[in-house]
Amino acid sequence: MYGGGGIVEKFEGLKEVSAEDPIKLAEFEARIDRGEKIEPSDWMPELYRKQLIRMIEQHAHSEIIGALPEGTWITRAPGFKRKMALMAKVQDEVGHAQLLYSAAETLGKPREQMIEDLITGKSKYSNIFNYPAFTWADCTVISWLVDAGAIVNQLANSRGSFGPYCRALERICAEESFHLKYGHDSVVHLATGTPIQREMIQAALNRWWPPIMHFFGPPDKMSAHTEVLMRWKVKMSSNDDCRQQFLDMYVPKIWELGLSLPDPNLRKDSESGLWLFTEPDWEEFKRVINGDGPCNAERLSVRRTVESRGKWVKDALKRAEAKYVRPYA
Numbered sequence: 507m508y509g510g511g512g513i514v515e516k517f518e519g520l521k522e523v524s525a526e527d528p529i530k531l532a533e534f535e536a537r538i539d540r541g542e543k544i545e546p547s548d549w550m551p552e553l554y555r556k557q558l559i560r561m562i563e564q565h566a567h568s569e570i571i572g573a574l575p576e577g578t579w580i581t582r583a584p585g586f587k588r589k590m591a592l593m594a595k596v597q598d599e600v601g602h603a604q605l606l607y608s609a610a611e612t613l614g615k616p617r618e619q620m621i622e623d624l625i626t627g628k629s630k631y632s633n634i635f636n637y638p639a640f641t642w643a644d645c646t647v648i649s650w651l652v653d654a655g656a657i658v659n660q661l662a663n664s665r666g667s668f669g670p671y672c673r674a675l676e677r678i679c680a681e682e683s684f685h686l687k688y689g690h691d692s693v694v695h696l697a698t699g700t701p702i703q704r705e706m707i708q709a710a711l712n713r714w715w716p717p718i719m720h721f722f723g724p725p726d727k728m729s730a731h732t733e734v735l736m737r738w739k740v741k742m743s744s745n746d747d748c749r750q751q752f753l754d755m756y757v758p759k760i761w762e763l764g765l766s767l768p769d770p771n772l773r774k775d776s777e778s779g780l781w782l783f784t785e786p787d788w789e790e791f792k793r794v795i796n797g798d799g800p801c802n803a804e805r806l807s808v809r810r811t812v813e814s815r816g817k818w819v820k821d822a823l824k825r826a827e828a829k830y831v832r833p834y835a
């Protein structure tokens with residue numbers, strides 16, 4: 507389907523590394539090999555800095571944009587307990603963005619610039635949040651399976667090399683595990699409920715499965731950045747490995763609930779131990795991550811509105827001389 511072509515041009519950045527001081531580079535790589543953490547004030551190759559900024563920034567954007575599909579369900583969540591839990595979850599996601607923006611800032615890119623790059627469409631964020639959550643069941647699938655996918659990726663990377671990112675990920679994973687339990691409970695409730703509830707959760711799974719398969723990124727052979735990110739232990743597990751781990755952990759749980767997945771070829775190969783599946787539509791993935799998914803325009807427009815409405819707060823906070831204000835009344 508994709509005939510060996512890449513999602514982006516194959517990454518040429520490793521050439522840049524040869525311009526670095528070879529002694530410092532060797533020391534840096536030896537530290538990484540020994541499993542030491544690299545801190546913001548330590549020497550690092552420019553490419554390591556650039557790659558980390560790209561990845562952590564995209565991750566931060568994914569968290570605030572990721573709060574939107576579920577956020578729209580807070581007012582419509584079925585019952586007080588679900589509403590409370592969903593509200594807490596959405597707040598957590600926004601908190602994760604704060605942690606991640608702070609981690610990316612330690613590498614020298616100001617937060618204002620990151621937000622600007624998000625709302626002007628220059629920076630990417632996760633494909634998955636460009637799809638609509640039509641029903642409450644869509645919302646529960648996000649809470650369970652998108653959080654599950656996020657944990658697979660982030661637990662691995664929390665053991666990586668860059669201190670601030672790893673520390674942020676450790677905290678994020680702890681919170682995501684609460685989201686996962688909440689999401690699982692919500693899905694089980696629907697899957698063991700009335701025929702209409704079962705139908706609703708099945709339809710949601712059918713809708714979300716293709717973007718979930720895309721979520722882990724393109725296959726390793728098409729991935730532009732995996733090689734360098736794994737060499738420097740930023741990524742601790744490749745896209746294919748994360749996808750396999752997710753399938754291994756969650757497909758049996760989905761099937762146990764009597765639900766099906768919209769891929770007739772999905773099965774575990776007994777010889778290799780690997781999951782076999784129909785190749786996802788990587789052309790669709792490419793369109794979505796480049797701005798042309800069902801909800802990209804809406805998601806960015808919400809963020810632009812929020813930025814312009816909240817500007818007066820930011821401006822006020824920046825005015826050190828306005829420490830004391832006279833109340834109007």
Ligand code: FAQ
Nearest residue numbers: 565568572599631632633652656721723729730731732795
């Ligand atoms: N979506 O060479 P690779 C969450 C891009 S957090 C969009 O393989 P890499 C929490 C990639 O950027 C979810 N773009 O890239 C939550 C690159 O484009 P570029 C986010 C994608 O970096 C739950 C190009 O394709 N998680 O869900 C995607 O080695 C529920 C080539 O790809 C993170 O960000 C994608 N899925 O591997 C919140 C974790 N995949 O930059 C609310 C940190 C690839 O050259 C509710 N990030 N691309 O223009 C990572 O682990 C990695 O960056 C990957 C991609 C694995 C996402």
